[in-house]
Amino acid sequence: MTITEHPHAGATQLTVSLGGDTLGIADIAAIARRSEAVAVTVAADARERMRASVALRDDLIATGQPIYGVTTGVGNSVTTHLSPERAEYMMAVGFRKLLVGSGPAAAPDVTRAMMLVRANCLARGHSAIRPEAVDLILAFLGRDILPIVPECGSVGASGDLAPLAYLVEVLTGGGTVLHRGLRRSTTEVLAEEGLSPLRLQPKEGMALLNGTSFMAAFAALAVHDATELALVSDVCTALAVEALTGNMDHFHPRLHAQKPHPGQVRSAARIRSLLDGSRLAVTHADILAATPTVGSGEIQRVERGVQDRYSIRCAPHVAGVLADTLDCFKTWVEVEVNSSNDNPLFDVDLGIVHNGGHFYGGHMGQAGDALKLAVANVADLLDRQLALLVDAKYNRGLPDNLVRHHAVDDPRAGMHHGLKGTQIAASALTAEALYRAAPATLHSRSTEAHNQDKVSMGATAVRGARDVVELTGRVAAIHLLAACQAVDLRGGPQMLADGTRAAYEAVRGLVPFVDVEGRLDEDLASIARFVAEGGVGRAVAGSLPNC
Missing domain, CATH: 1.20.200.10 (Fumarase/aspartase (Central domain))
Structure with missing residues (x-):
C-alpha cells in the first residue's frame, strides 16, 4: 500500500519505505508536520516477514502452549493460562482498561510521528501482526485521521501503554478522532472515508500497545x-x-x-x-x-x-x-x-x-x-x-x-x-x-x-x-x-x-x-x-x- 500526501502543490515528493530499518528523524519530522509531499510505503519483504510471523503465531497457538499476552493473561496475570478460543476475545477488550490518560492532548505532529513510528516498528515483521493493520495506520495518516492522545499516563514500561491504547481504540472503530483538525466520532469518519475498523486477532492488540512509539515520537x-x-x-x-x-x-x-x-x-x-x-x-x-604600549614600571587602564x-x-x-x-x-x-519494541517477539x-x-x-x-x-x-x-x-x-x-x-x-x-x-x-x-x-x-x-x-x-x-x-x-x-x-x-x-x-x-x-x-x-x-x-x-x- 502507498499512502501519498501533497500538502504543498509542486513540492518535491519524499518517499519513505517502512520495515527496512531506514526511517530517519528528518523523515519523521517531514511526515509529522506535513512539510513535504510524502509517499509512505511498506516494503514487499517486510510484508512477507509480517505474514510469516502471523503464521508462526497461529501454529504456536494451535499447540496449546502458553504464549504471553496471547494465551496467558498480561502483566501480573501471566500465570493465567487461557485456551486458544479465548485469545481473540482478550485482544478485543484488553486495551480498554488502559484508556486512562490525562492532561492535554498531544499535538498533532507528535501523534502523527507516533503513528508512523508504530507502523514502522510493526512492519519489521517480528510482532505477529498482519500487514492490513499497518495499512490502516497509514490510511489514517494519509487522510489525517488522528487519535486524541492524552500526554500523561505512561511510565515507559511496558512501553507507552496508555497513550497507545488511544491508537488501538480508533483503529478498532471506537472513540473520537481529530479529522483534518475537527473532533469527530471515529465511526462517522471511517464510514465517510470508506475504511473498515480493525478486528484484532490474537497478539495484535499487544503488538500495537506494547512499545515505545509515543516517547520515540517526542524524542525524534x-x-x-x-x-x-x-x-x-x-x-x-x-x-x-x-x-x-x-x-x-x-x-x-x-x-x-x-x-x-x-x-x-x-x-x-x-x-x-x-x-x-x-x-x-x-x-x-x-x-x-x-592598545598603547605601557612604559617601563607603569600601569595603565x-x-x-x-x-x-x-x-x-x-x-x-x-x-x-x-x-x-x-x-x-x-x-x-x-x-x-x-x-521491534513490543513483547513477545516471534522468531520465524x-x-x-x-x-x-x-x-x-x-x-x-x-x-x-x-x-x-x-x-x-x-x-x-x-x-x-x-x-x-x-x-x-x-x-x-x-x-x-x-x-x-x-x-x-x-x-x-x-x-x-x-x-x-x-x-x-x-x-x-x-x-x-x-x-x-x-x-x-x-x-x-x-x-x-x-x-x-x-x-x-x-x-x-x-x-x-x-x-x-x-x-x-x-x-x-x-x-x-x-x-x-x-x-x-x-x-x-x-x-x-x-x-x-x-x-x-x-x-x-x-x-x-x-x-x-x-x-x-x-x-x-x-x-x-x-x-x-x-x-x-x-x-x-x-x-x-x-x-
Whole structure:
C-alpha cells in the first residue's frame, strides 16, 4: 500500500519505505508536520516477514502452549493460562482498561510521528501482526485521521501503554478522532472515508500497545528541533559579537583545534564563518594595535581587554555540548524507531517466541534527560548574552535597554524603557527551562503489583525535552530581537558580515526597530515561530561552512 500526501502543490515528493530499518528523524519530522509531499510505503519483504510471523503465531497457538499476552493473561496475570478460543476475545477488550490518560492532548505532529513510528516498528515483521493493520495506520495518516492522545499516563514500561491504547481504540472503530483538525466520532469518519475498523486477532492488540512509539515520537521531534536550535545559538552569538564589537579570534580554528570536541569545533567554525567580512567584530591584532604600549614600571587602564566575557568567548563550548549530545542521541532515536519494541517477539527462523523487555524506554528516557540539560544550558547562554546587550555597563557604548538616544529637550527623552521587559521575560523563560531540565529517569515507580517494578519514565523525560526546546526557542527569539536592535544602534546592518546580515534581514522582515513603548508579545511569537520552522537556518545557509 502507498499512502501519498501533497500538502504543498509542486513540492518535491519524499518517499519513505517502512520495515527496512531506514526511517530517519528528518523523515519523521517531514511526515509529522506535513512539510513535504510524502509517499509512505511498506516494503514487499517486510510484508512477507509480517505474514510469516502471523503464521508462526497461529501454529504456536494451535499447540496449546502458553504464549504471553496471547494465551496467558498480561502483566501480573501471566500465570493465567487461557485456551486458544479465548485469545481473540482478550485482544478485543484488553486495551480498554488502559484508556486512562490525562492532561492535554498531544499535538498533532507528535501523534502523527507516533503513528508512523508504530507502523514502522510493526512492519519489521517480528510482532505477529498482519500487514492490513499497518495499512490502516497509514490510511489514517494519509487522510489525517488522528487519535486524541492524552500526554500523561505512561511510565515507559511496558512501553507507552496508555497513550497507545488511544491508537488501538480508533483503529478498532471506537472513540473520537481529530479529522483534518475537527473532533469527530471515529465511526462517522471511517464510514465517510470508506475504511473498515480493525478486528484484532490474537497478539495484535499487544503488538500495537506494547512499545515505545509515543516517547520515540517526542524524542525524534525534540532532536530535530534542537538541531536547529544549535545553529540558531551560533547565529545569536555571531550577532552578539558584532553588536558588542567583540573579538572574533575567540573562534579561530587554530585555537579550537587544541580542544577538538566535534560539536565545539563546528560551532566555532560556524560563528567564525558568519562573522566573515564583519566591520564590527575585531581581531586580537586589532585590539593590540589600539592598545598603547605601557612604559617601563607603569600601569595603565585600557578601554578594553584582550578577551570577552564567558558568554561570548565560551559560546562554542556550550553550544558544542548540545551539538555533540545531538550526534549521540540522534543515533539512539533512529535505532529505537527502527526496532521491534513490543513483547513477545516471534522468531520465524527458529520457530519460537522470545519473551523480553524491548518495550523498556531507557534509551529514550536518557536521551530526553540529556537533551534537556544541553538545551537548557544554551538558553542560559543566550540569556547571559542578552544581559550584556541591554546593560550599558557592559555593552560598549550602547544605551541601557537599547533605547534610541533622544536629545534632552525631546519630549521622548527618558520616557521609554526599550527592551527592559523582554530581558525580564527571557530571564523567566530561562529559569523555567533550567528547572525543567531536572532528570525524570531517576524517578522509577514500581507499578502493576510489582510486575513493572523498574520502569524507564521515558515518556516523561522526552515530554520535558520538548518543553525545554520550546522555551529555549522563545529565549532565542528575544535574543534575536535585541541583537538586531543593538546592530541598528551600533550603525546599521551595512556593518554586518554577509551571514549575520542575512539573519538580521530575516528578523527585520518580521519585526521593525522598537522605537517606542508597545506590546511585543505577538512580535516575539512571530520570531519564535520563524526559529521553530527553521527560518534562521535557511536565511544563513549560504554563509555556513561545510562542517
